[in-house]
Amino acid sequence: MYVDFPWHYDGRGATAQTSEDDHVRDLLVQLVLTDPGERVNRPGFGCGLRQLVFAPNSPELAAALQFTMQAAIQRELGDVLTLQGLEVTSEDAALRVTVTYVVLATGRPASVTVEREGLP
Template sequence: MQLGYPYGFDAQGRTAQASGDDHIRDLIEQVLFTAPGERVNRPTFGTGLAQLLFAPTSPELATATQFLVQGALQQWLGDLIKFTGVQVESVDSTVTVTVQYVVLATQQRMSAEFTRGGG
């Protein structure tokens, strides 16, 4: 078991934990929604995806963001998972990222969707 994200407590008052699959999903979420420079000892960690919430949408921006997200996920989580697809959609002030991946330890195919709104 790994620490749950966001950090919290379970019903017994202990630090909440997450299963292996939930932990990997939590790690993906952390990479996606952490801005570069936000972590002092890891200044390149993250994607800056939250900036999309306030940017004008366009197909070119969505494509560029897809490459940015895929590169960051590969850099930070490439030893745990193999990415088979990343899709980024930005509608109004909402960003939705769908990540398809294979967990290297178990070879299990997974898919996770993350949504953030700016309003």
Template sequence: MNLAYPYQYDPRGRTAETDDNTHLRDLIEQVLFTAPGERVMLPDFGCGVAQLVFAPNAFELASATQVLIQSALQRWLGALIVVQNVNVEATDATLSVTVTFRSVQDSQWQVQTFQQGAGGAA
């Protein structure tokens, strides 16, 4: 088992745990929404997608964001997942990132969507 993200307690008052698939989703979410420089001991960690919520909506920005996300996931989680596809959509003040990936330990592909609104993660 793995620690739940964000850190929390289970009903018994112990540190909450999660299964492997949920843990991978949590790790991807951390890479996506952590801005570089936010973590003191890992200043290069993350890709800062949350900053793009207020950026102008353009095809070039979406393409660049997809490359940014895919390279960040490969750099930080490449030993745990294989990323097949990243899709970024900006609608009004909400940024949606859909990641198709699989764990290196199994062959089952997963599709997870992460959203960031102007007020924080949705």
């Protein structure tokens, strides 16, 4: 079992645990929501998605983000998942990121979607 993210207590008052598939999903969410340079001793960890909260949304932004995210996912999580697809779309004021992957340890496919709404 793995420690669940975000960290919390379970019904027994102990540290909550989770399955391997959910743990890999948690790792992916942490990577996407961490800015490069934010982690001590891991300055390259992160994708920079949060830095774009106030950036003007555009197809060019989506393309650049897709490129940086794909590199970060393969670099940081390539030992626990196989990236099947990464789609970054820009629609009006919404930026949507959908990551599809296979957990290497279990062979199960999964998907995570993160959406940001901001300035048009």
